[in-house]
Amino acid sequence: MPPFFAGVINRVKSIFAGRKGPPLFQLYFDIFKLLKKDAVYSRSTSYIFQFAPLVVLVSAVCAGAIIPLTGNAPIHFYGDIILFAYFFALSRFFMVIAALDTASSFGGMGASREAAFGAFSELTTFIVIIALAIITRSLSLDKIFTGGGPYLIAKPSIILLFITFFFILLTENSRMPVDDPNTHLELTMIHEVIMLDYSGPDLGLMLYAASMKLFIFMAFAAMLISSDASHGMFVGTALLLLKITVLAVIIGVVESVTARVRLIRIPQLLIVSFVLSVFALLVALFMKGVL
């Protein structure tokens, strides 16, 4: 499922560029092709390099199991929202050490940036989480999103949260103003450069994991707009997928019309999202009347 939405983004971008663009299912073809291939490993790498794609993929899947995509989430409990964030931290940990394992300066560059920007975006993520926890009085993603009907968008704090989370989405998934998913030979790249030395099935797993992560973040953002659990499982899921598609289109548009910011500017961008999230939190506190 997830690679389809990456295809949507690419299609929107190619329409903007006046190209016909690859098929919507291109990423599936790529992944299947890669899974059938042989592999080449650098002599500098160790088993960490080969083990990392598995952990990255599995932790993305586990994080996905915590959000309520269809009906209730498979894994849900009081405080699962922290586990959600830490699963992504686990995947980041392995991405970074895999990049350092190649002994390449490019890999080190990507690793260093991923670690630094990841730390900043994790901070913002937690503020979003605490704001959501205060608004909904719950610490479980399942409760937050399926708790009480389509009420979320109506609140100003949620609009701010949505904007913030959209920033996080772009940062965490190495999308446009932060990182350019199309470049292979540029000094600003973060995510691409981490995967530079991967080949064959491992690359396929990494690509799939990346699209999975994008999908989960888009689903999270979509559920911030409104929760559809009240429509029943079938309609709810359909609505969710529709919203994710719309989000994918928006991401495509954003990627087409904005330029990537200079690397030294990225922390400023992250601070903007941090400040916005703190603002959202304060608004949420005021609305609750606890401050």
Next chain:
Amino acid sequence: MVFAFLSVAVLVASFLLSLIIKDESKKAYIACLGASLGSVAGLLSFNGNVVFATNMPSVTFAFGIDPLSRFFLLVILGVSLLISFYGLGYVRAQRNLIGSVPFFPLLVAAMEGVLISRDAFSFLVIWEIMSLASFFLVTAEHENKEVQNAGWIYLIATHLATAFLMAFFVIMAKASGSMLFSKFTADPSYTPFTAGLLFVFAVIGFGTKAGIFPFHVWLPRAHPAAPSYISALMSGVMIKTGIYGILRTLTFLGSPPMWWGTLLVIVGVVSAVAGILYALMQHDLKRLLAYSSVENIGIIVIGLGVGVIGAAKGNMPVAALGFGGAIFHVLNHALFKSLLFLCAGNVAHAAHYLSIDSLGGLIRKLPRTAFLFLIAALSICGLPPFNGFISEWFVYLGVFSISKGFSGYPILLAVVGIIGLAFVGGLAVACFTKVFGIVFLGEPRNDLPKDCHEAPRLLIYPMGVLALLCAVFGIFPFLVLPFVSAASMVVLPGLAATSLGEPSLTSLSWISVAFAVLILLTASLFFIRKMIFRKRSVKHAVTWDCGYAFPTPRMQYTAASFAEPVGTFFSSVLKPSASVQYLSGIFPKAENFEEYVSDRAENGFFEPLFERIGRFLLFVRRKRKNTAQSYLALIFITLMALFILEVWFGI
């Protein structure tokens, strides 16, 4: 109780015996095996109380074990037991360390004594023995100038801290009319001012031992100077006696006011953030680990603060989560931090130096050490499925519960706590990926010595047990929970009814399920991948690196360049000093770039402070003429000062 005394007796006996024995290898065996034997005996001890009355006025020796000290006993002696085997192998390989090894069982005995003593007098005496024993262990390689310096700083720091503790216990004893802890607890009728003052004294005195910012300055000096098994012992368990002290203090002072919790949360956040930032900027492996201890102590103190806030507001679930998380993290940090220091010991033994920027690719030479380090690094970052996650989760949950259950300014405090914790979590990942990636992965940056080899089994097995415990306590936190909640109940007797709360128990079982899913999925994918690759051809080539034909190890990212984005971002706080020489001319010569971050607590706080004190004392000395009158004048001034203290403040 009998076993505790037996254990102390064994430890002290092995200290004395190994001190007088001349033969080196016998000395090492007696000290280390004595430490193991003593630890085992101590682990068997159960709750109890003993009081020895003496003929001296107001001196009564009391000893006892309650669930709080039992928990710390299990942690400290368990880790000491494992380290004793490692230590034996370590000192046998490095003969120059054998001179100091008798102090190892003494240090273990002193830590045990601190935990079981129940009166101020024996507590302070044993506390000093603990400081001195660790001082002799830190200065094991006393020929080295830097080690001497570190030893002095440690000695001064620990004695200043003890001065605060003395004041603390003297005021306490005056107020309750006895030196016994049981009397302290029985009658908590201090004025709010006295109680507050006592609390601040305790936080400074015990906090220095624990390594709270800005009293942590001795940690990053003493840990690199000490032999690795001693750093593991000190950073893993000895600094936890400071946390024990703060917890014990809380049992004395009755129900705490809100501002104590606020103080602890803020101190904790500052320690955690400063610790991890400095850790990220370090170039020496053991210094980095020392700063990371400051960070983890910060997390523990945040937990304590949350617990105190819960206690102050009578919100038992919050208090349970806070104290529970803090106490749980004591155990977890003891496990993974000692494991990390032991790994550093293996690295130092194999490569002969610990400068991160010169190491690299050690995973091929030291595969077991690398694997163990990876597990410890994952645990210390609080990543699933290891134990660090569980305790951090408790602390997070505690802070979140504040934001849910209260209104007004505790919420802002909760927000500060969450921001601190989240930020520390992200930076910890950056810090430990840096260490693991630069030290163990990639290519060696300098030539490794020819005899670079993996540590022998005697060293690896105890480390394996530590790593195993990290995993087991991550997946089955229930094993520890009864001990943790029993210990929290000592701190806050009202906790009994709610314990660690029903919701967190169901949550914990869900976490176990999630961890099991994570492990099973990874394992099954791993085997599927193995099956697939059996039929594929796998080629090995040089790193692609966008077509670079001859990448050299020197072209790799270094630890300094890895940490650069964060360092630049925080340059206004960290104030890195760099020596840059720009290339010039058509054929530039080789140039150096060096960046160094010095500790601001040391440069900006303690150095000026001591300088001023020094100047004042010099002034006093110049005024004083060596006559009886001037001495009498000084004595008179001191007496007047004490008198004013007594009359005005009533302490």
